[in-house]
Structures are given as C-alpha cells and as structure tokens.
Amino acid sequence: MTDDVMISLENVSKSYRGQKAPAVEDVSMTIRRGEIVVLVGPSGCGKTTTMKMINRLIEPGSGRITVDGADVTSLDATELRRRIGYVIQQVGLFPHMSVATNVGLVPKMLGWDRRRIDARVDELLDLVGLEPGQFRNRLPRQLSGGQQQRVGVIRALAADPPVMLMDEPFGATDPLTRDRLQNEFLRLQEKLQKTIVFVTHDFDEAIKMGTRIAVLGEQSRILQFDTPERLLAAPADTTVAQFIGAGASLKQLNLRRVEAIEYDEAQLVRSDESPATVLRRLDESGDWAVLTVDGEQRPLRWVGPRDLSPDQSNLDGVGLPVTTVEARATLHDALDAMLTSSCGATVVVDDAGRYRGVVGIDRLMRVISEMRETERSRDRGVTEAPYRPPVTPNLDAATNPGGSR
Amino acid sequence: MRTTASRDAETLAPPSRWRTVLRSHSAMPVVLAVVLLAMYLWVNSLQLDEIERRVLNPDTLLRMLGQHLKLTAVTTVIVVIVAVGAGILLTRPALRWLAPAATGLANIGQATPAIGLLVLLTIWLGIGFTTALIGLVAYALLPVLQNTIVGLNQVDRKLIEAGHGIGMSPLAVLTRVELPLAVPVILAGVRTALVLTVGVATLATFINAGGLGGLIVTGIKLQRTPVLVTGAVLTAALALLLDWLGGVITELFRPRGLD
Numbered sequence: 303m304t305d306d307v308m309i310s311l312e313n314v315s316k317s318y319r320g321q322k323a324p325a326v327e328d329v330s331m332t333i334r335r336g337e338i339v340v341l342v343g344p345s346g347c348g349k350t351t352t353m354k355m356i357n358r359l360i361e362p363g364s365g366r367i368t369v370d371g372a373d374v375t376s377l378d379a380t381e382l383r384r385r386i387g388y389v390i391q392q393v394g395l396f397p398h399m400s401v402a403t404n405v406g407l408v409p410k411m412l413g414w415d416r417r418r419i420d421a422r423v424d425e426l427l428d429l430v431g432l433e434p435g436q437f438r439n440r441l442p443r444q445l446s447g448g449q450q451q452r453v454g455v456i457r458a459l460a461a462d463p464p465v466m467l468m469d470e471p472f473g474a475t476d477p478l479t480r481d482r483l484q485n486e487f488l489r490l491q492e493k494l495q496k497t498i499v500f501v502t503h504d505f506d507e508a509i510k511m512g513t514r515i516a517v518l519g520e521q522s523r524i525l526q527f528d529t530p531e532r533l534l535a536a537p538a539d540t541t542v543a544q545f546i547g548a549g550a551s552l553k554q555l556n557l558r559r560v561e562a563i564e565y566d567e568a569q570l571v572r573s574d575e576s577p578a579t580v581l582r583r584l585d586e587s588g589d590w591a592v593l594t595v596d597g598e599q600r601p602l603r604w605v606g607p608r609d610l611s612p613d614q615s616n617l618d619g620v621g622l623p624v625t626t627v628e629a630r631a632t633l634h635d636a637l638d639a640m641l642t643s644s645c646g647a648t649v650v651v652d653d654a655g656r657y658r659g660v661v662g663i664d665r666l667m668r669v670i671s672e673m674r675e676t677e678r679s680r681d682r683g684v685t686e687a688p689y690r691p692p693v694t695p696n697l698d699a700a701t702n703p704g705g706s707r
Numbered sequence: 708m709r710t711t712a713s714r715d716a717e718t719l720a721p722p723s724r725w726r727t728v729l730r731s732h733s734a735m736p737v738v739l740a741v742v743l744l745a746m747y748l749w750v751n752s753l754q755l756d757e758i759e760r761r762v763l764n765p766d767t768l769l770r771m772l773g774q775h776l777k778l779t780a781v782t783t784v785i786v787v788i789v790a791v792g793a794g795i796l797l798t799r800p801a802l803r804w805l806a807p808a809a810t811g812l813a814n815i816g817q818a819t820p821a822i823g824l825l826v827l828l829t830i831w832l833g834i835g836f837t838t839a840l841i842g843l844v845a846y847a848l849l850p851v852l853q854n855t856i857v858g859l860n861q862v863d864r865k866l867i868e869a870g871h872g873i874g875m876s877p878l879a880v881l882t883r884v885e886l887p888l889a890v891p892v893i894l895a896g897v898r899t900a901l902v903l904t905v906g907v908a909t910l911a912t913f914i915n916a917g918g919l920g921g922l923i924v925t926g927i928k929l930q931r932t933p934v935l936v937t938g939a940v941l942t943a944a945l946a947l948l949l950d951w952l953g954g955v956i957t958e959l960f961r962p963r964g965l966d
Contacts, residue, residue: 359872384874394869398887398962407883408873441964457873467872 308465308497309333309356314365316351324363325351327521335464338491338498342508343518344545349501352522353467356499357386369465384408387458387466387496391473393450395442401427401453402438408461426456430486448479455487459494468500472507484510505546509534509553517542531557535674551670552634560636560650561629563669565659568593568649573602573617577610580617593624593649599656601626601649626651629658633669636661728958735951739944746940750933762925762934772941774917778836778908779901779949782843786900790848791893794855795881806856813852816845821907829914839908839916846907847900854896858889887962894960898953905946909938919945 310332317324326348333339341349354360356367358379367374374382395404405426406419414422424434430452442450451472458466472480472487484507491498500511508515509530516527519541526538534554537543546553569583569592580592584607591606594617605621614620625643627636629650639648640663647662755763762768790813797806816824825842832838862885870880886893909920919942926935 357872359868380871380874380876382874383872386874388869388872388874390865390869390872392865394865394872396866396870396884397964399964407875411874411876411879443964 306334307332308335308370309499310366310368311352311356312366314352314355314362314367316348316355316360316363324521326355326363327523328365329522329524330365331516331524331527333497333499335497336495337513338500338511340500340502340508340512340515341518342502342505342512342515342545343522345503347518347520348522349503349518350469352518353469353499353501356465357383357388357467359383384412384461385463385465387461387463389454389458389466389468389471391470393442393454393474395450395453395457397442400439400441401432401445404442404453405457405460407457412461422460426459429459429490430456447475448483451475451479451483452486455490459496464497466496466498468498470502471500473502473504480507487511506553509556517545531673554670554673555634555637556632558633558669558673559629560627560631560633560661563633563661563665565650566647566662566665568647568657568660570595570599570657571605571617572597575617577614577617580605580610581607591621591645593657593660594621595657598654600654601651601657604645604647624649626655627661628653633666637663637666640666724959728955732951732955732958735947739948739951742940743944746937750937753933755933756931758929759931759933762922762931763937768922768937768941771917771919771921772945774911775905775908775919775942775945778839778843778911778916778918779904779945781840782847782904782908783897783901785840785844786847786851786904787897789844790851790896790900791855794852794859794893795886797852798856798859798885810849810853810856813849817849821846822910822913825910825914834914834916836916838914839911843904843907843911847904850899850903851893851896854892854899855889858892858896859885861892862888891957891961894953894957898950898957901949901953902946905942905949909942 312330314326314329315324316326329352331339341352343349351360355362356369356374358374362375369382369386395401396407399407402420402423405423409419409422423438427434427437432449432452437445437449437453442453445453451474455471458468472483475483488511500508502508502511512530514527514529515533517525517533517538519525525545526533526542531554533542534546534550534557537546537550543550569587569589571580571583571592571594573594573596583592591604594602594605596602601624603617603619603621603623605617609620609622622643622645625639626649627639629652631639636648636650640646640661647660649660650658652658750763753759793809796802797809821842824845825839828838828842832841866884866888867880870884871877875883908918909923911918912920912924919938922934922938922941926932926938
C-alpha cells in the first residue's frame with residue numbers, strides 16, 4: 303500500500319502573516335500513483351494554496367508533504383519542480399517564445415541535447431493532434447485558446463514527470479472546447495498514467511476528471527474525499543450535498559457505461575418475415591413488441607400487436623423507429639436515447655451496428671437504486687480511508703442527494 | 708505541408724525586421740542631414756573672423772564632438788549597468804521594500820539643477836572628466852532605474868509563477884522571462900536618459916570636461932552667432948540622432964509575440 307502512495311500530505315497548515323485564520327489548516331491526504339485527485343471547492347477555500355505547497359510555489363507552513371517518498375522541503379525547490387509538471391489556468395505560455403521553445407524549456411534545463419529536445423517536442427505536438435511542421439514555430443498568440451491549452455499541457459509533460467499539478471487548466475476555454483480538452487486529456491491519461499492533482503471549482507468537471515474527489519471547505523478542510531460514485535450516492539453532509547447541487551442522480555448516470563450493466567433481451571424478427579410470425583412470437587413471449595432486424599442483425603423498428611393488421615403481407619415500415627446506443631456510451635446517453643425513442647427502451651449495438659441487447663427504463667431504475675445501495679453500504683463499512691473520519695450520512699442528503707432544494 | 712510550413716515560417720519570423728524598421732524610421736536621418744547641410748552651407752557662406760575660424764574648423768569640431776560623444780557613451784554605459792542592475796535587485800522579493808527609497812534617492816539626483824550638481828561635485832572632487840561623468844550619471848540614473856522597476860513589475864505575475872512552477876531557476880526566470888518582456892520599457896528609459904545626457908553634457912565645459920558646450924559658451928561670451936548656432940545645432944542634431952537610434956534599437960529588441 304505504501305508503495306502505491308505518490309503524494310502525501312500530513313497535517314499540513316499554512317498561515318499568512320497578518321491574517322488571523324490560516325489559509326490552509328491541518329490537511330492530510332494521500333494520493334496514489336496513477337490517480338487523478340481533484341480538489342474542488344468554492345473560490346478562496348485554499349485549494350490552490352494546498353496544491354502549490356506540493357511543488358513549493360508556496361512554502362508549506364507546518365506539517366509534512368512527501369512526493370514519491372521524499373519530503374519536499376528536503377529537496378531543492380527548482381529540482382523538485384522539474385519533476386512535477388505544472389499547468390496553470392491562463393495557460394502561462396511565454397508569449398515571446400515559440401511553441402517549440404516553450405515546450406522544450408524543461409528538457410533544456412535538464413540538459414537534454416538539442417536533437418532529443420526537438421524530437422520530444424514533435425512527439426508531444428503529435429500526441430495532442432497539433433501538426434509539428436505547422437505549429438512548432440508559432441508564437442502562443444497565433445494559436446486558438448484550445449491549442450494554447452494543449453501546448454500548456456504538453457509543456458508540463460515534456461520531461462515526462464511522474465506527477466502533474468493542474469490548476470483549473472481548462473477554466474479559460476468555452477464549454478465546447480473544454481469538453482473536448484477534457485476528453486482528450488482523459489484519453490492521454492489512460493496511456494500516461496500520471497499522478498495528477500487537479501484543482502477546479504466546477505463540480506461537474508471534478509466528477510468527469512477525478513479518480514477521487516476531495517471536496518474542500520473553508521481553510522481547505524476536507525469535507526469528503528471519495529470516488530465520484532460515492533460522493534454522488536452518499537454526500538457526507540449537507541454542505542457537500544449543496545455543493546454537488548441538483549441532479550446528483552443524473553450526474554451519477556454519467557459515471558456508468560452501458561456495457562457495465564446487464565441487458566434485457568428482445569424478440570428478434572427478421573424484417574422479411576410475415577406478420578403472423580410476429581404475432582406468434584409476441585404470444586409466446588408475452589412481450590409488448592418485437593424488434594425487427596435486417597439480415598445483418600441491425601435493429602430497425604419496434605413492432606407491437608397494434609401495428610399489425612391481418613391483411614398485411616410484410617413488415618415494411620410498421621411500428622416505432624428504434625434508438626440505439628453503443629456499449630461504450632454512458633447510462634446518461636442511454637436514458638437520453640430512451641426518452642427520445644418514446645417507447646422507454648433503447649437498443650445496444652456493437653461497432654458495426656448489430657444488435658447486442660436492450661436496455662429499458664425499468665432496468666435503468668434498478669441499476670440506479672443498486673448503485674446507490676452499494677455505494678451507501680460501502681460507505682458505512684469504510685476502512686481504507688484514514689484521512690477521513692467515518693461518516694454517518696445525513697439522512698436527508700442521502701435519500702435524496704442534492705435534490706432537497 | 709511543405710508550403711504551409713515555409714509560409715508560416717515567413718509570416719511568423721519576418722527575416723526583414725531590419726528593413727521594415729529602417730523604412731519606418733527613415734525620416735529623421737534625412738531631416739538631420741538636410742539641417743546639417745544647410746548649416747554647413749550657411750557657415751561656409753560667411754566671412755569668418757579669426758576667433759570664429761579658430762573654433763569652426765573640422766579638427767576642433769570633431770574633437771569637441773568626440774568629447775561629447777565620449778561623455779554621453781560612458782555615462783550611458785554606466786547608467787545602464789548601475790540602474791538596470793539596481794532595478795533588478797529592487798524588484799526581487801527580498802529587496803522590494805527598498806525600491807521607494809532608492810527611486811527617491813535617484814529623484815534627488817535628477818531634481819537638483821544639473822549645473823548646481825556639477826558645481827557641488829567640483830567643489831568636492833575638482834574639475835575634469837570624472838567629475839562631469841559622475842554628475843551626468845547621477846542625473847541620468849532615474850529614468851532608467853524607474854523604467855527598469857516598472858518594466859519588471861509589469862510582467863504578468865502568472866508568467867513568472869509559471870516559470871518557477873515548471874522548474875526554471877530564479878536566474879532563468881529573470882533572464883528568459885522577466886527581462887525579455889521588460890525590454891521595451893527599459894529601453895524607453897535608456898532612450899530618455901540618452902537624450903538627457905546629450906543635453907546636460909553641454910554643461911561639462913564649465914568644469915573643463917570639454918564637449919559641444921564649449922561652442923555654445925564661446926558663442927555667447929564672445930558674441931559670435933555662427934559659433935553659438937553651430938554648437939546648438941550640433942548638440943540638438945546629436946540628441947535627435949541618438950533618440951532615433953534608441954527608437955530603432957527598441958524596435959529591433961522588442962520581444963516577438965508582443966506586437
């Protein structure tokens with residue numbers, strides 16, 4: 303377990319001269335190798351201060367911070383920072399240096415030779431989809447906001463540091479770009495497996511990015527430190543519940559993929575069969591409708607008894623159109639598809655569009671209540687979280703997370 | 708791809724920065740040349756007497772111009788070293804609190820009438836080049852010091868923090884981020900100091916340190932208008948020329964990506 307710990311904070315506090323209340327008071331937390339820990343909280347709660355103490359942009363007041371086993375105060379601050387990638391809100395690219403110079407700064411300080419730096423810069427530009435030949439020599443102001451942000455991220459990655467600190471890295475971009483950057487970054491992280499401390503005030507971003515989320519209150523006090531699932535299912539107290547905001551259940555649906563749940567089965571009928579076959583199959587199964595498919599098992603329409611008249615000879619164009627989702631889609635997408643299809647069910651298909659199963663609204667409801675149940679019971683039997691006293695979930699908040707307003 | 712890349716390289720790092728700068732700054736040298744030529748023709752057309760001829764000859768003029776340039780150049784070099792150095796120190800976190808006191812001190816240097824300052828220094832140090840130099844340095848220090856401090860302080864704190872954050876040493880942050888981004892403001896200060904120095908250096912003649920001031924003083928004392936006019940025009944032309952040069956240099960050294 304100890305091998306797993308990449309960053310640990312033990313009773314860390316920070317006060318500034320002339321301020322009565324400490325900015326950060328007695329924070330303890332351990333961050334495991336390869337996880338994204340999101341520090342989320344209202345503005346001014348000390349989350350950025352907490353993060354900056356890890357790379358000593360702000361000197362820790364008291365307590366102990368270790369990175370990869372070494373006490374940060376025992377290392378030279380500059381050396382320490384070269385081993386920790388750093389991405390800040392307004393990107394922080396140096397406006398008078400080209401993209402390549404910006405990205406190559408840390409490798410250069412580490413004494414890499416020029417060819418190796420150039421190769422690394424090109425590799426990184428490729429990694430975030432910026433054509434090196436086109437972007438290498440550009441100046442930051444010649445890039446769009448999203449492109450600047452990508453360069454900011456790869457600058458932090460340049461020397462392949464095991465740890466990255468990100469301070470609202472996608473805060474300055476429009477919602478669409480932000481969404482794309484988040485997805486890109488998550489895909490990158492799957493490959494890179496960095497240990498990341500990510501600061502944001504946007505709870506939805508926290509849910510999306512975090513392996514675990516620390517909800518912080520005043521003076522960086524940890525209100526709850528948990529996986530997104532458990533946070534949503536069982537907020538520790540009303541403050542956390544309020545911070546999660548309305549629609550916690552809906553947000554929860556974003557956390558589970560369709561492939562992770564069991565599918566229902568539908569009666570499949572090829573579209574070139576006769577209406578009589580359909581009626582027979584409906585009788586046998588007791589279902590409300592059959593699913594017509596083409597020769598490749600691709601779903602076409604839902605056909606119920608009322609769609610059929612005795613004089614029909616084939617099934618062309620009868621019934622309700624289906625909506626489909628891929629197995630990788632989230633339950634949120636599935637719910638959306640169900641609501642669109644107006645028949646309370648959606649068909650799960652594979653990459654080629656072939657039938658895999660059906661997810662109905664009843665199934666979804668069952669999954670949601672199961673999820674909530676398991677998270678809550680796991681939460682009561684908390685054993686592996688020494689950083690947080692066991693919490694008796696506030697009943698109001700737990701039975702109706704965030705929905706009390 | 709090739710074509711895009713080469714076109715980008717061209718638009719992004721214009722190789723002809725020199726040419727564009729010189730083209731946009733070509734008026735001043737032309738004007739100065741015309742003025743100097745007009746003055747030369749005018750002086751040439753006059754019947755000069757013995758006194759005038761003793762001063763208005765190429766040897767004497769070049770010697771005085773040389774002295775003047777030397778005073779200006781040495782002053783500028785010292786001022787840049789001292790004031791930029793002090794400005795850097797006074798913007799470091801540890802010494803920041805000293806900045807108001809230091810600019811106050813430099814302010815005294817500039818607020819004191821130049822001639823008074825020179826006389827006071829002479830009483831203390833005697834006449835000569837060194838005394839003149841010290842006076843000029845004291846006089847020209849403020850604009851450079853102030854602009855260095857302002858220039859360094861106006862660099863976006865976020866960029867400085869980003870520099871530290873990615874592991875640049877404090878020295879690297881200073882030389883690679885702060886100074887390059889402060890260069891336009893610092894150079895504007897140097898330019899002001901340069902022009903000030905050219906003007907004030909005319910007073911050096913009172914303490915026997917030479918310079919174009921000699922022409923002006925002679926012209927006034929002996930009521931020789933051609934000598935007075937030559938001295939004044941040469942001084943003004945030198946000041947304008949150096950100001951022009953300062954402008955060109957500022958333009959050339961302005962960091963890319965800010966214009």
